């Protein structure tokens with residue numbers, strides 16, 4: 593944590609005060625490492641004493657400060673700012689649930705991260721470009737795949753908002769037109785603007801635009817009762 597600038601250190605202290613204990617440092621489990629690569633990750637759980645936050649770092653690596661800060665901002669989002677987390681009512685979480693939660697949070701977190709660490713802009717630009725290349729490849733073999741459609745819709749919304757000068761936006765738009773989802777992309781952007789930064793509505797928009805059922809989900813808050821997702825964005 594001591595590689596973080598003082599503004600981030602005070603966020604760490606606030607999180608620790610709210611939790612009543614220090615943020616734990618843990619090695620990143622192998623299954624996470626296989627799914628996400630060599631990136632740090634944050635784990636937030638609740639128990640009777642309040643939230644428990646663990647920062648998980650791949651063993652043997654020292655990630656750059658902006659990546660640590662990114663994970664701390666995820667914890668701030670949930671623990672200090674009280675952002676809801678989408679969770680299925682029954683069954684185990686699907687990959688899409690994690691992706692929705694992450695992307696909804698990233699809309700706020702990535703601009704904050706870039707504000708403190710300008711080098712994070714190039715990191716995210718490259719990361720999103722890798723995603724785009726993967727989507728272009730997937731579209732060649734299975735252009736009607738609904739998971740691919742959803743991944744592209746989220747990438748479009750996130751990049752257009754957090755990296756407005758992203759040099760690959762044109763290539764992404766070409767793919768969107770080729771897959772015939774330009775109307776969906778524009779409608780999601782419109783619904784997002786109507787959400788006005790309210791996380792519950794942002795999550796609900798993703799659920800509906802991914803053609804998932806809102807009634808299958810609840811939104812969880814740290815130290816509070818689950819609530820139903822709003823059916824529409826008013």
Ligand SMILES: [Zn+2]
Nearest residue numbers: 662666694698
């Ligand atoms: Zn993240």
